[in-house]
Amino acid sequence: MQPFDELAQERLIELLDARAESSRTMRTDEAQAFMLALLSGPDELEISDWLPEILGDESLFNDSEREEAEQLALAMMADMRREMEGGKLPDLWFYHEDNGDVDFFTWCNAYLYALDVVPTDWFAHSEEEEFEDLFYPLMALSGVYDADTEAGTPAILELSDKDLVDLQAELPRVLLDIYQYWRAVVNTPKTIHRKSSKTGRNESCPCGSGKKYKHCCGR
Numbered sequence: 001m002q003p004f005d006e007l008a009q010e011r012l013i014e015l016l017d018a019r020a021e022s023s024r025t026m027r028t029d030e031a032q033a034f035m036l037a038l039l040s041g042p043d044e045l046e047i048s049d050w051l052p053e054i055l056g057d058e059s060l061f062n063d064s065e066r067e068e069a070e071q072l073a074l075a076m077m078a079d080m081r082r083e084m085e086g087g088k089l090p091d092l093w094f095y096h097e098d099n100g101d102v103d104f105f106t107w108c109n110a111y112l113y114a115l116d117v118v119p120t121d122w123f124a125h126s127e128e129e130e131f132e133d134l135f136y137p138l139m140a141l142s143g144v145y146d147a148d149t150e151a152g153t154p155a156i157l158e159l160s161d162k163d164l165v166d167l168q169a170e171l172p173r174v175l176l177d178i179y180q181y182w183r184a185v186v187n188t189p190k191t192i193h194r195k196s197s198k199t200g201r202n203e204s205c206p207c208g209s210g211k212k213y214k215h216c217c218g219r
Helices: 006-020 028-040 047-055 063-085 104-117 129-133 136-141 161-187
Strands: none
Touching (some): 028 104, 047 104, 104 136, 136 161
C-alpha cells in the first residue's frame, strides 16, 4: 500500500473537498475524524461498511479518480492505525472558518457521525460513567449544547470563550483516552462459564473409572 505522506494528503484534498461543497462527499478533515472514530471503537468493519460514507455516490468520480480516492483513503486509514497502535494520535487536521477560527464543529460532528454507522452502541455497551464523560469536549465542540435558533430552543449549556479554548486543548487527550478504553475492553480475556455442573469431590469420577473424583481426576 502506498505511503500516506504530504503529497498523498494534498491529492486526497483535491479529490474530496471540491465535491464536498455540494455535501456529496466528506471533506478530508471530516474523513479523518470519521476514520479515527472507526479505528477507536470495538467493531471490525468491512471496507464497504464505511468507505462509501466518505466518497459518496459513485457518479461523482470517473473510474480512475474513484480508485485513486479509495486507495488514498485506505492508506490514510492504515497510517492512522499504525500511529494509534503506537500510542499516539495522528496530527489532527482542522480547517479554518471564513473568520479565521478553527473549525472544530465540523471535525467533531464527523467523529460523532461514525457512532451512527458502527453496529455497537458505544454508550449502551459501556457501563462506566467516566466513559461518557470523555465525550464532553466532543459534544460541546460539535454544538450539541448550543441554542437552536430555527427550533427556538435555548442553549442547554452556556460556554464562555475560555471554556471553549479549554475544551479545544483537551480534545486530543480525550480522543486517545477513548481509543485506549476500547482497546482495553477488546483485549480483556472473556470468562468461560461451565455448561455442565461441577463434579463433587466425593462423587464418582466422570471418566468412568469407578473411583471417587477426589481419588482420580480430581487429585
